[in-house]
Amino acid sequence: MAADYAALKKGGFMRQKQKNCFSMRLKVVGGQVTAKQLATVAEIADKYGHGYVHLTSRQGIEIPFIQLDDIDVVKAELAKGDVESGTCGPRVRTVTACQGSAICPSGCIDTTALAEKISDHYFGRELPHKFKFGVTGCQNNCLKAEENDIGVKGGIKVTWNAEACIACGLCEKVCRSHAISLSDGRISIDNTKCNFCGRCAKSCPTDAYVQNNGYIVSFGGTFGNDISKGEEIVPMIHDEETLFRVMDAAIAFFAEHANKGERFRKTIERVGIEALKVRLEEAYNG
Structure with missing residues (x-):
């Protein structure tokens, strides 16, 4: 089944130039991130990304190089650490x-x-x-x-x-x-x-x-x-x-x-x- 890129973008997954790779935007409100959330993000970046994160200009965190086939399991594992995905596209963004x-x-x-x-x-x-x-x-x-x-x-x-x-x-x-x-x-x-x-x-x-x-x-x-x-x-x-x-x-x-x-x-x-x-x-x- 073809990927629904519009739905993925709405859920915070932005297509990279590399095939089937996504930079996952996380929900960060007011620049506040707990130690538990940071540890979870670091673990996911190591396990499913390239071992680093990108800090955006709007206090956000993005995990690059998430593979298309790993998206569901990444979301599930992030949720265990109280980390939610962000959003992109025509809607209200992170505050x-x-x-x-x-x-x-x-x-x-x-x-x-x-x-x-x-x-x-x-x-x-x-x-x-x-x-x-x-x-x-x-x-x-x-x-x-x-x-x-x-x-x-x-x-x-x-x-x-x-x-x-x-x-x-x-x-x-x-x-x-x-x-x-x-x-x-x-x-x-x-x-x-x-x-x-x-x-x-x-x-x-x-x-x-x-x-x-x-x-x-x-x-x-x-x-x-x-x-x-x-x-x-x-x-x-x-x-x-x-x-x-x-x-x-x-x-x-x-x-x-x-x-x-x-x-x-x-x-x-x-x-x-x-x-x-x-x-x-x-x-x-x-």
């Missing part, structure tokens, strides 16, 4: 993420937990073309959120609490966007300059800032044959329910309007960003 607030001092959101939820909600969903999510914890933007079809970046809106402030001026010094000024013992924040990095609040020795953590979401980023920066269309979101409602609306817009083989950015350009803005604002406002 990438930095380590976020659970590990990184700069992190404003728990990126790992959010990446898992996004993956559970969207991974593998059939769409007119591939669709990528990226989650980054702060303005350092290690995961380059705006390169993704939907990018989520952590941010913090701050409110100054005069009673707790000792006018030390540290927040003014650490603010890279020069949004904070100290004069006559009082703090002034220029919200037009604030980039929501939260460095002021994190550095304050007396906790004189009330923090409201949230998600800065961008839409329509690409970084392949065509390079486009994702655009922020709605204000910062402060709860997961609204976040997922907005992301649902964006994917629904893409599914409804995209031509086959057309990336989200191209759909936005063809249909018009104002039409997408209307849908996203409706979702944002509930």
